[in-house]
Amino acid sequence: MDLQSARRLPHAALVESPDEGARRDLALELAAAALCEGAGEKPCRRCRHCRKVFLGIHPDVTVVAREEPRPSAPKHREITVGQIRALIAASAVLPNEAERRVFIIEEAETMNRSAQNALLKLLEEPPAWITLILCTENALELLPTVRSRCVSLRKNAAGPAPDAEYTVFARELLKAYASRDALTISRACALRENLDGQALAALLAAARFLTAEALCVREEDFGLKRAELLRLNTEFNRAETYLRANVSVKHVLGMLSAL
Numbered sequence: 001m002d003l004q005s006a007r008r009l010p011h012a013a014l015v016e017s018p019d020e021g022a023r024r025d026l027a028l029e030l031a032a033a034a035l036c037e038g039a040g041e042k043p044c045r046r047c048r049h050c051r052k053v054f055l056g057i058h059p060d061v062t063v064v065a066r067e068e069p070r071p072s073a074p075k076h077r078e079i080t081v082g083q084i085r086a087l088i089a090a091s092a093v094l095p096n097e098a099e100r101r102v103f104i105i106e107e108a109e110t111m112n113r114s115a116q117n118a119l120l121k122l123l124e125e126p127p128a129w130i131t132l133i134l135c136t137e138n139a140l141e142l143l144p145t146v147r148s149r150c151v152s153l154r155k156n157a158a159g160p161a162p163d164a165e166y167t168v169f170a171r172e173l174l175k176a177y178a179s180r181d182a183l184t185i186s187r188a189c190a191l192r193e194n195l196d197g198q199a200l201a202a203l204l205a206a207a208r209f210l211t212a213e214a215l216c217v218r219e220e221d222f223g224l225k226r227a228e229l230l231r232l233n234t235e236f237n238r239a240e241t242y243l244r245a246n247v248s249v250k251h252v253l254g255m256l257s258a259l
Contacts, residue, residue, distance in 0.1 A: 010230075012123050012132040014108075014150035018191040019042040022138040026153060027104050028053060031061050034131045035098040049098050056109060059096040062087070065106040079105065081114040088122050091130050091145045092211040102131050108134035109141035116143045140241065151230060152237050153212050154205075163202050169209035172223075177259065178223035200249050201240060235259050 013030055017023045024235055029043060032053040038044025045054070052058035064087055066075040088104055095101045111119070123146065125130065132150075134168070139154075174186035193197070196205065211233040214222060239252050 004010050010151040011126045011130065012134070012150040014139055014142075014147060014152045015133060015135045016137070016154045018137055018151065020137075021237070023106075024138075027135050028131055028132045030153075031058075031102040031104060032130070034100050034102050035060060037098075041075050053102075057250050058098070060098045060101045061104065061105060062090060062101070063104045066110055072102045077110065079107070079110065079111040081113055083117040084111065084118045088118070091122060091127055095129055099129065102133065103130065104133045104135065106135050108136045109138055111142075114145070117145050120145055120149070139237070145196040148234050148235070151212050152208065152233055154208070163206065166199070167210065168205040171205075173207055173256075174210060174222040174224065174232070185259070186257045189253045195249060197243055197249055200252060201243050204236050204243070208240070210234055213238065232259065 015023050017027050032043035032050045034048055035049040035053060036042040036044050037049055038047045043050045053061055053184055062248045064083055068075050134150060173188050176185045215228050239255055242252055
C-alpha cells in the first residue's frame, strides 16, 4: 500500500472484508502508514514506528475488541458503550511516541447501538492527532451515520486490484463529477449503459477504490474536494449495495447521473 503522506490519511477508515486476516492486515497497514516516519512510500516497514506497529507493541496503537470476561471464556456478544467512552477519553490524550494515535475497532459491527451513537461525535470532531480504523465483516450492520463518516476500504481475501479497463472508466466518471456539469455527468453515465450488472459492479468497485486512494494519497486528483470525495465514496458503496439487492442497472445508473 503506497500511502505517500500520513497527513492525507482519512481521520476515520472503515475496513470491510469477509476475511478476518485481510481486515487485520489492512488495518495494520493503515496504522503503520499513519505513524510512519520514513521518507517516500508509507508504510516504509523499516522505521521504529512501523516495526512496532507490525509487532503489535506500539504504545500509540490501541485495539478495541469484544471483551473476554475471564480466560478461556467466550467473548461478550457486543462492544459496549463503556468501551467506546473509554476510547473517547483516551483519544484526548496526546501520543506517546509518534505524531498520531491510532484506534482500531475490531468487529465494529458488534458495537451496540448506544456504542455506535457514542462514537459519532468523535467521528465528526476528532482531535487532530487521531486516526480511527473500524474493521467489519459487513459494513451494512453499522449505522448509516457511522458509515457515512468513514472512508470505506473493502478488501477481498485475495485483495485483487481493480480491473484496469474499469479503472479507466471510473477515472472518466470522476472527472465528469469534477466538472459539476449535469449534462457531462449524464453523458458519462450514458456511455456505460451497455454494461451488465457484473460489469457495473466492477466499475463501481474501481470508482470507490479511486476515491479512497485519492483521500489517502492524492487528494488533489480529479479536481474534487475532500468532502466531495467522501460523499462519492459513500454513494458508490450505496450503489453497489443496490446492485447486490438486484436493483436494475438502469436504475443504478440513474442514481449515478443524479449525484
